[in-house]
Amino acid sequence: MQVGLKTATSSTAAALTRGTIDAPQSVKTRHITEIKEPRNPFPEAALLSTRPLRYNVQLNQQLTAVQQADSYLAETETQLLLLRHSPARGDMMDKAAGLQRLLDKRTQLSGGTVDRHFNVSLQQNTQVNFSLAGAEKLLQNPGGETLVFALGGSKRELTAVALPQEGSPRQVLMHLNVGLGRMGINARQDMTGHVKFSVDESRWDRVSQQLSVKGEGHNFPADSFTVLAVQAEQAQHEGLVQLAAHPEHGRENSSRMQSALEQITTQRGKLRAHQDRVRSRIDDMATPYTPQQAQDTARALGNVLEKSAESFSGLTRALGAQANLHLATVKNLLG
Template structure:
């Protein structure tokens, strides 16, 4: 005997989207000072849209997006606490009400450890600028020496080849032409490097900026090689590309907090990180609110017919109860969350 399905996979996980979460700042158009970065816009609702599938069926990607948002929120919560603690101790130190050295060092060490674990702790969804990536791993932005606006425009045309270990060591070639605008040059580089997972775009300053998934950044940093025709890049054998990663929002591993100057240099980074974290929280909260609304719309559109079919089938099949029947029904009812049942009953 088969009963109609009422709930989809991991439905309870999707319902947890109602729990508040935090959100990210949009990535800057260029790798200029983080302080000049604009406030983030609301993420498109499509990131948390449910398809018109069977009643109560929540696609795994929807649940994954929600889980990623909540994990990013958890990281932002912990980061905020660490930043506030260290900021307070630095402020007291600068105003003469000095904390103990061990307390200051401990707060510094804990923040550095948390920030170093940012990729994993945020589900690989918050990048080094605390920008949130809703559907794919956060990306590391970087530049390549020899591909700035000056060299792109100054040298004559040149064919450049890139190679990355692990991509079948296949050379990825592109023709650079100084007569083309920066946007066109960037598009050519983007098309050439896309097979390696590297994307390119032109900044407002006319430089070419690249990005790769953070999980792939160590390989790109250490193994990307390039050769040219002796103009922008040397000819002959491939040589290691000189990558320049975007400066992270925080660099606690470089802070020297044993001098007033070092304390004053660290404080602006802490303040910017707090501001960016607040922006991120706002965006993710709006995203999770959209997820809750998507669940409501799905339940309203599909829940009532499914509930009626289930009720009719249940009534018909339990008209004459017996042990084998109850043994079949019980597993079907286990695990249905009460909010799900209340919601379906309310639709009637």
């Protein structure tokens, strides 16, 4: 007994063979003269909106972050210079109010790319460094105490930390990080032996006001939660807030303003270097095709895909027929 099965293997292979598209001969031999045009101001916002497919998602996010950071730093720098050169007190107060508005909306205007130190953070969330009263005592005398930390707010968070009876400061920090890490808080010990904590700036308001702890009577009381005294690390932000509040304090404000301007200049320089790297990536992504070549290639690819539908349909039917063959028929064929 012979069973004939008609498949579309040959036609499929032909379709796949036809899918290899070679550039026209004229393109291979033609010498294309490159005309260098002046670069548009970074990051070419119009190009981003009209031809977004030139950029992958990660690159697009980097472009947006760089633009937001540079725009905020430039605006803050301009406001500081205007405040420095304000001739009259009334004008000085207006410029100080403008600076205060920029400081209040730093996170929103910069898209979260500029932290409290006016450092640019493009790849990760901005952090707030802070200290907790009594943290060093925990490292020196953990006493095997179990601590329950609570973080208030619209959704209260609780986490427990079981400290070792005895242990090195590093071991105690490891236990603290296991528990506090669930709240997004990280602890570390600096070169001087002081314990420093850090948290995403988006959670800082809750941590600074609503972080409490309950112990077992060794380091912290066991009968109720104790609100922890949280102290943020001094940063450029605080200095500029004081400058905006008292712009008339000339000598003290002069050093703060100069320090802030130097920091902004340094960060904008790093942004320009990053912009150059991004431009290089964009140049690498540029296609060598002329518009006509792109149309010809797309048309040829469309023809191949259009014809492949019939081959795919035939192959599907053949595979379906093979799958539905009776077991005895298959044995007869193989035998």
